[in-house]
Each structure stands twice: as C-alpha cells, then as structure tokens.
Amino acid sequence: MAKKQVKKEQENPSYAKKIIKWFWIVFAGGITSIFLLFLLASWGALGEMPSFEILENPQTNLASQILSSDGKILAKYYLNDNRTPVGYKELPKELVEALIATEDARFHNHSGIDVRGTIRAFAFLGSKGGASTISQQLARQLFVGEGSKNLPERLIQKIKEWVIATRLERQYTKEEIIAMYLNIYDYGNNADGIRSAARIYFGKEPKDLQIQESAMLVGMFKNSSLYNPRRNPEGVKNRRDVVLAQMYKYDYITEKTKDSLQKLPLALDYNPESHNEGLATYFREHLKGFLKTWISENPKAGGGKYNIYLDGLKIYTTIDSRMQQYAEESVEEHMTKLQAEFYHQNTKDRNKNAPFAKDVEQKSIDNVLNRAIENSERWKIMKKEGKSEKDILASFDKKTPMTLFSWTEKNNRIDTIMTPRDSILYSKFFLRASFMSLEPQTGQVKAWVGGINYRNFKYDMVKQGKRQIGSTFKPFVYATAIDQLHLSPCDSMPNGPFCIETGKYGLLEPWCPKNSNGDYEGMRTLKSALANSVNTVTARLMDRVGPANVRSLAQRLGVESEIPEVPSIALGTPDITLYEMLGAYGTFVNKGVYVKPVIVSRIEDKNGTVLYEFVPETKDVLSEEVAYTVVNLMEGVTQSGSGARLRSKGANKWNPMYDEIITGYPYEFKNPIAGKTGTTQNNSDGWFIGMVPNLISGAWVGGEDRQIRFERTKYGQGASMALPIWGLFMKKCYADESLTVSKDKFPEPDELTINVDCSKTTTKADDGTKNPNGNDKLDGIDF
Template identity: 65%
Template structure:
C-alpha cells in the first residue's frame, strides 16, 4: 500500500509540473501574439493616425525664414514659435555627432531603430539602468506624437507607435539623415530651435565651428533642456556637460587626458539672442518683413495656397553687407551717445525750463503731449480694451513699473524704474535719433540700413518711414537742373547779394527774399564756391532762372516720391523727404546720370533651394553723364573747402576744445575725392550729410522726434556736427576693411566733356559780368 501511495505522488507532481509548463507556453505565446497584434494594430492606425510614406519623407516642422546678407551671413530670421533653420549632416562637426551617439545611443550604428539589448536591460532593471530609447525612437517621438502620457496603457500604446515609426524612419533615411534631423528638431530653449540656432545663440558660432566642449554642452541638453539650461542653471549644465565628456571617453571617442582637461573648463557661453528686436540690422529686417508680406500676396505657391513667412523655411538673399551694416551701427553707437550727452548738458531744467522743448509755451507743450498720447500704442490698447478717453488720459498720470532706454558709458542700456507714462513720453522725446542708408550707385544694392538708435525702444524707422525737411541737401537738385538746362559750369559767377523773387511769380503767395546764414553776403561767387558754402542767395537766383516746377520734375526722375510743392522756397530744402529717397537721388549723380532704384532683395528660395524670385534692376536715364559729372564736381567743393572740409583733417575751432573730437570725430584725414553736402534746417531741428565716393553713396540724418527738440545754437545743431561724424566714422571703418574695396579713386569723367570744371582755367565764357545781378540774357530759361 505504501508503494502505491508513493507512485501516485510522483504522478501528481509530474502532472502539476506539466500543467505549469503548458500554461507558461500558452501565456508566452499569447504574450508574443499580443505583442505582434499590438504592433500590427498600431501600424494599421487603430490607436491613432500613423504617418504614411509621404509624411515620413516630408515630416511637418516649422522652419523660420532666414535673412541672408550679401556676404553669406545670417542677419536674422522671421518666426513665431520656432526659430529653426535646418542644417545638413555635412555641416555638423564629427565630435558633435560622437557626443550624441556616446551619450544617447551607443549602438546607434548597429540597430535598425530599436535597441534590443537596451530594451531587455531596461525591462529587467525597471529603468534603473537607463532608458532604451534610441535616437530614431526619440526622433519619432519629437516628429509625430510628442511627449508620452502618464497613463500606463497610453504610454504602452505610444511606445508601440514610436517603435514602428522608428523602424520606418530607419528604412526611409540613412543614419546620417536621422542624426541631422534629430539635431534640427530639438528645442534648446531661448529661441534656440535646432542645432544651428543653438550654436549661434549660445556660442555665436555656426555648428561646424563648435568646439568639443561646446558640442558636449549642447548634447547634454538633450536630457532635459528646461533643467539643463545654461542661462538658468549653469552649474548643473556644467555637470551634465562633463557627463557627456565622460561618455565620450568611455566609448573611445576621446582619451582620458582630453576628458580631464576639458572637464576643468567653464562653459564659456557667448550668449547672442536672436529675436526680432535684437541683433544686427533690426530696422532693415522690419522693413523687409513688409516687403515679404507684399511679395507673398502677389506670389502664391504652385498649389494656390499662400506662403507662410514664419513657418515655410524661405531663404531671403539681401543686398545688405553684414560688415558694412556693423560698421554703420558702430558709427551710430559711437557718435550718438556723445551728441546726446551734450544735448542733455544744454537742456537742463535750469538752462531751459521747457526742456527738452525750445520756443514752445507751456500750453503748446500740453497740446503736443496730448496729441502724442492719442497717437501712441498705449492709447490704442486701452481704447480697444473699452476704457473711456478720460480714463485713458488719467492712466498716463499714474506711476507704473517700466523699463526705459538710456545711454550708459557710451552704450545702449536699460533702466528698471517707476514712472508716469506721460513723463516717459517726455523723456523719450528728449532723445536724438538717426537714420542712415548706404548704397552702391551702380547696382542700387543697399549695403547698410540703420533706422534709429535702438529698435527695442525707438521702432519708428527714420530711413523709410521718417520724412524730414532736407535743408541744404536739396540745393544740388537746383544746381543740377541749372547745369542740365543751362549748361552751366561750376566756375560761373553770380552775385552773393540780397535777392527776391516777386510775389505771384511761380505762384509764390508773397515776395520771397531768402537770407544767408548770419545775414552775411560775399560779393561774387562761383557756383562751386556758393554750393560749398551753402549760399542761399545764389541758390535762389538759380531757382529763379529754371523755375520750381523744373526742379520738382528732376527730383521726381531722381526717385523722390514724396510731395514737393513747386514753390521757390524748396530751393532751401523745405521739402520733407526720407533718407531712402535722398540716397537714391544722390546715387544718380555718382552713376553718371542713371537712376537705379534701391535694391534690397536679390533672390528668394524655398526650403529646398528652388528659386522663387530674382530681382530685376529698375533704371532710367535722368541726366546726361556730363551734367551728372559736373554736379559731382560741384559737390566735391563741399568737402574741399566748404562745410564738409572737416573730413580732410583740421576743422574750424568753433567747438569746445575738449569736445571737438567727440562731435566731429577729428581727425578723419580723408585724402581721396569725396562729393557731399551738409544740410541744416530752421532752428537746427534736422542735421543731414550726404556723402559720395565713386562706388558708395551714404546719407545720414540726425534729429529728434519733435522739431521743437533741438540744439539752441548752430554750433552743435548743424549737419556738419550732427550727421557728418557718423559718415566719417563709418567710412573710416569701411576703408580699413580692404575686403570691401571701397573706392578712393576719382569720379570717372565722361569721354566728351564740354563744360569746364577746373576753375583755375576759367575763360570769359565761364563767368558773367560781375556788375550784373542776373545771368546773361542768352542764358534766360
């Protein structure tokens, strides 16, 4: 009986074990089948839409529009959320790729999207030994379904989709393309979307210029860019960078000595933010935005839809030279804080109770401020919010926290303060502003564009938007008309005596009797001498001979679109024009009488490099090459012995000895031919300088927002002190950069020159009777 009982126990044990084995294989098979079914269902889109073949070929990512200078530098970008400009694998340094693989996916080259060993390790260690996501899986997550859910079931489903997409990506792309996409898709924070933006923003470099430790820092941010943010947590970011370096040493990409050496170094950030209000050529970029929006309206995509300026990854090739743009901005930054310091010195409340305004009564100032209040952004926003005008006006007199602009140590800066909005308006009106544009006369290519002193706080563009009285810089239009119509020589002589144009002539509402500066007159002057010294009476005599309408017609042909009333007073610069118009007009003289419309954009491409737009030059003949050349020779006199002579070195001694260099930039010591003209308007409200060399024309304006804000005397308020120094500093820097090839040669004379331009060889035909107040009868127009 005992033996039977023992046999039954063994049989029972064997049967029980077999049952367990059977259930194991059943469960295992069910698990495998379930896993296969899970992947099949996921691939069929049961758990959510899966990207098809075409989507995988062109994954949807927002790409910023890139603005590229004529010398191949990125000036800025247009974007809403994603400041992303993709780069190819060939633009990534090897150590950047090595750092990524060593840290994120050591077996990247061995697997086909899923790392089986890593997955098993992650399961067995429950994730404590590290995750198992490959670079391909992480790319799939970023491209197609974002971050995982906290729900376990959803997390499993998302992981299944992620694996399938990763395998498809591996089939669709090469390993190199996957790495490039991964670097391009990642958000490194601080508007650094993708590796190109990240390398530029954090280190001021293109990706291919990154050093080993810089690459390690950026790769370290892949773990969690919000936490390992070098601007917020530099110490933690440094530790993470050192982990990446250790991983590179572990897998043999660098040796221990290099690792130990680099781990002792700082992050060495060169933070260069890329935003719409910061960086280089901010005013130009804002103007370009308007250009692009107009182009988009007229040029749809092949399928009829509109291009998106912020997401479609367009490339806009501009004429701006990044070097010249920087020199222009540097010149403004060098001169304006010093000029502003003197303005503040002269306009203290003690010296000027109505500061910063001059010649205005308190009542007139109140009216001006109320008008400005209603025109401002604050008024518009509050009005839209439903506040009454009385409530809005009251809000301007309540102190609020704000950040305001200041010049500090000769550089733009900001102050956090508490101020009434009405006081901040008055404060900002006390600042002098500037507009500057530089252009190649032969091609029309605009090389530099500075619309103000600081775009963040002064957004009104004084190159294209601002129009101010041009003063004596308009006189060359009168002289050019006389030369073209009457064939005059720079050596013709006219009386510098009081002169009037009768009431009613040319529609003149009353008798016009212009006076010279200081009511001074000088007998007989040649046209060259008269223009060099900006003599009003001689200009008025020429205007009387050619007529205002003829001068206006010439200005129109020179590209001036602003309204100009055909009255004699325009001879002295009463017309209000923009820097953009003035530079285009003056460039015609340097371009042998041919007007070339200023060019800003040479080409536009889509993200694939397909050319969508190429500019076509717009030109027209305005003057004969002889008339243009004679006008240029007249303008050379301005810088030889006129108001622009300070460009040659020593200047007048009308300035404080300790301030002369600050205002005029002495010594410039230019020795090459320069044609130019200064301009100063009534009460010194506007200062201008237009300067030309054979292959570059540059115009500069300086003034305040309100014409009642100006220097009290002409000592500092003239164009030669306000605007000319910016031109001088700019040109000094341009000449110092020999790669720019800015001309120092003579202006090219026409092959046939019938008008004498050398007044040392003037004959009787080049002069008039000194006793006459008028031109000879045979020159009447």
C-alpha cells in the same frame, strides 16, 4: 513544501505537462498580443499614424533665413520655431560622438529599438537608465509628442513611438536620423535646432563647435528648460561634464582630454536671435513689407501662399554684413556723444521746456505729449478693453516698473519706476538718427539703420520717416540749371540780397531768402555758392529755371514725396525720406542713369529652387556731362565748404571758457569726396550725404519732434549732427581690407564741354564783370 511539489509531479506526470503547456500558451499569447498591438498601432487603430508620404517629408516649421550679400545670416523670420536645418556633413564629428555616447551607445547596432536597453529598463524599472533610442526620441519629437501622465495612454504612445522608430530606420539612413534629431530639438532661448543653438550660445556655425561646446549642447537634451546655460550655468556645466565622461567611457576621447575639458568654463558667447535684437533690425522689418507684397503677387505652384515664418525660404539681400555692422557702430558712437552734449546744454541752460526748445510754447508741448499718449501701446490696449478715457489718462500718472532705453547702461536698458507720462517725456530726450548706404551703379542697398535702437524706437527714419531736407535739396536746383542753361561750376552770380517778386510762380508776397552767415558782398562761383550753401545764389538759380522744372527733375531722380511748385523748395522745405535722397544722388555718380534702390537679389525655397531674382529698374535722367558737373560741384563742399572738416584731424577738447566741448573731427580723408550737408529751420534736422565713386551714404539726425532741437547752430547743423556718422562709417570701411570702397577720382566723361577747373580759368559773371572769387575758400555754415 518544495519536496511535496516535486513528489506530486513525480506521482502525476500529466501535471508537469500541464504547467509546461500553459507556460507556452501564455508566452505565445503575450508575443501574439504584442505583435497585434504593434500591428494595430501600425494600422492606426491606436491613433493616427504618419503616412509613408509624411515619413518621407516630415513637416516641421522652418524659419526663413535673411542672408547678406557676403554670405552671412543676418537673422531669421519665425513664429515659434527658429529652425534652420543643416545636413549631416555640416555636423562636427565630436558632436555626433557626444550624442551617441550619451543618448544611444548602440545606435549603429539596432533598427530603432534597443532590445537590451528595453529589457534592462523593464527589469530595473528604469533605475539603471532608460531605453529610448535616438530614433525613438526623434519619433516622439516629430509625431508622438510629450508623454501622457495617464499610464494606459503612455503605454499606447510608447507602442506608437516604437513602430514609428522602426519605420524611420527603414526610411532613412543613420546619418539622416542623427541630422534630423539635432535639427528638431528645442534648446531654449529661441534656439530651435542645432544651427540656431550654435549661433545663439556660441556665435558660430555647428561645424565650428569645439568638443566641450558640443558636449554642452548634447547635455541639454536631458531637459533644455532645466539645463538652460543662462539660468543654470552650474547645472549645465555639470551636465556637460557628464557627457564628456560618457565620451571617454566609449573611447571617443582620452582620459587626459576629458579631464582638461572638464576644467574649462562654459564660455558662452550669447547672441540672442529675436525680432528686436541682432543686426539690421530696422532693415529686417522693412524687408517684411517687401516680402508681403511679393507673396501676394507670387502664389505657390500648387496654390496657396508662401509663409515667411514657416516655409524655410532663403532671402538673399543686398546688405553687406560688414558695412551694416560699421553703420550701426558709427551711429552709436556718434549719437552717444551728441546725446551727452544735448543733455549738457539743456542742464547748463536750465531749460524748463527740456527736451523741447526754450521758445516752444506750452500749448505746443502739451499737444505733442497728448498725441504721444494716444499713440502709445498702453492707450490702445486699454481702449480695446473698453476703459474710459478718464481711466486711461489716470493710469498715465501712476508709477509703474518699466524698462527704458539708456545709452550708458548695459545692453542700453535700464530698469526703473516711473509714470508712463514721464516715460514718454524721458524717451523724447533721445535724439534720433538714421543712416543708409548704397552702390550707385547697381542700386544695391549695403547698410540700413533706421534708428538708434529698434527695441525702444521702432519708427524707421530711412523709409518711413520724412523730414525737411534743407540744403541737401540744393544739388537738384544746380543740376536743373546746369542741364538747362549749360552753366559751369566756375560761373559766378551776385552774392547780394535777392527777392522773387509777388505774383511770380503764384507768390502772394515777395520771397527773399537770407544767407545764414550774413554775408552779401561780392560775387560767388557756383562751386563756392554750393559749398557754402549760399541761399541767395540758389534763389537766383531757382528764379531762372523755375520750381516746376526743379520739381520735375527731382521726381525723375526717384523722389516720390510731394514737392510743391514754389520757389522755397530750393532751400529744402519739402519732407523727403533718406531712402529717396540716396537713390536720387546715386544718379549723379552713375553718369546720369537712375537705378532704383534694391534690397533683395533673389529668393529661394527650402530646396534651393529660385523663386525670385531681381531685375534692375533704370532710366536715363541726365547726360553724363551734366551728372559729372554736379558731382564736381559737390566736391567743393568737402574741399572748402561745410564738409571740409572731413579733411581735418583732431580730437574732442574741453573749452573751460564756455564750459563746453569743442568737437574734433579725426577723419583726415585724402581721397575725392562729393557731398552736401543740410540743416533745417531752427536746427530741427541735420543731414549729410557723401559720395565716393562706388558708394553713397547718408545720415539724418534730429529729435522725434521738430520742437526738440539744439539751441545753437554749432551743434545743430548737419555738419555737426550727421556728417560725423558718415566720417566714422567710411573710416571703418576703409580700414577693412576685405571691402573695396573706392578712393579713386570720379570718372570724367570722354567729352566734357563744361569747364569744371576754376583754378585755370577766369570766368565772367552774369553781368559781364570779372569774377573775384574764382577759387573761393571761405568756410560757411550750412542751411
């Protein structure tokens, strides 16, 4: 047949010329068609193409970063994309090499399209590898999207991808393309971009990644859903080893290095980044409220509003990541022990009302549970769906699978089957806690723990929750008396019973507070009276200065919560937040100057332009002398009062006689500490606020409802419930040499006319008699 064809061509030379002619026509037509297709694609005829401006500034959703005062990323705000870009110089060399070796070996030798790879892909129909360059993959991620299953559409997408890839190559350097590609990829588990991936999978910044870690992340480019290290660790390790083999193939590593690295396990250090997990969860939620207000008052220069989830803002907070970590650890360490004691007491005493106190009526318990049901997500969702109240209530008595909080289980979570009604009762068994720390001189908040676990208990007891504050209010009464009457900590008052009569301050009946320890003998110095929280002495001071003046001082100290003008506020009946109390106490340490607590130092946009910088809000409230005298009074609390256990040393011991734990307090602090404990009626709330010259910290502990409480004051007082959190926190801070928490004395004013040294003087009581308790060392229970 071939011989006939050759013979025919020899006999007819024009036939051969026709074949050659048509070959070139078809070839030229094909080239022209391809050129026209590319031209049409570039003109947008095959679908919208990115403009020059968009290529110059490709739009990706950027998470806003929340940064600590010590330069750590606390967390991020994002909707779908947890992305924070990094520059090429921040990428380790091995990561770039792994990427090029695996995805595009000729990356530095093409201009967006790998011709050799493309011809190979067409010739072998992709069986010997694809031809998609890093630039093409970036184009697909940024502008084209996932490939269509429809062949004509997929072909058009491929053409657009080629065109955009060549444009990207003209617009950006090779290094910029590498960085953009690593920043755009979704690695799964909220790890959008290389920085999030490095932090989430290995707990480090990209620049600190080791070779095998870089290889694992590059291996995930094949399919991050399939090669998910949490769900498919074996597959991910195999894929990582392929990447290492590619690095050896292209001479980036030696065979010996490849073999040794392939033997290593994945060694994940999984650090999930979600709104429910990580460091400072309660603080981050509170910060949203601050940012919402700031955004509403500060529009963008060109109009529109900033978006914390999309605009890549950098929010520099005052939180110190080390202190925040210590605060969260201290809350957990103490609350696990305290919770065990709470369970033990309710089990041992066979309390049928548990977790509510024995003396709480069933009607009150029912009211609490019904409120909880109506405030639950299940109720709200079913109500929105139009379900009847009867059907909704019935659903609360049907068992259903659920995940609940537990101090004893891994990750504090336990899977169980329970009725929603029982789950509400179960959750109320857990005592709640909050903790906050700030610098009194600057007002900068350094630690913020709003509860025991944000995923399960989202209500923030630092700023949202208000509870009766007990004796932590008493320093306001003493400060008013010292300011107005120029009293000394060494001045004495009778310890005996005292009543404010009917009619005074609008009282309808006499107000006669009792001392918690039943002691009404002799005289008390003011220092001893505050140290041991003597109610009758506080009532006498309140009677002399009046509720209106105490209320006025508290408000000038930054307390915004409602304080009624009644004498009983002296014992801490108002509901006030921990946030307000720490701001107020800061004034005493800061020489009488109130500094409004601050949580954000500055805000920058994604380009580093400063959008906000805080200006301290201050006001003079007390003289330096009065402020120092109040601090001196509160030092007595930790010297001889309910806070003296901070000076002790000892471990927890079991008392078989009473079948209970005797709590030890292994703090043994030697440095000056001022503070005040507080306990409310029936042991519902326990407080402690402690101060050193450059740091004030406070803790609150109690049940979700006031009817949930310890039966006995031994465990239900502030010195047992809240003070240990402060002690644990301060021990951790002092152990960290990178922190500069003071151990010095509180600075004394240059001119001090008020006598504060009761050991060197004999003072006179109000009635002129000699004070027998000038250096009282009695220990008392705080109320």
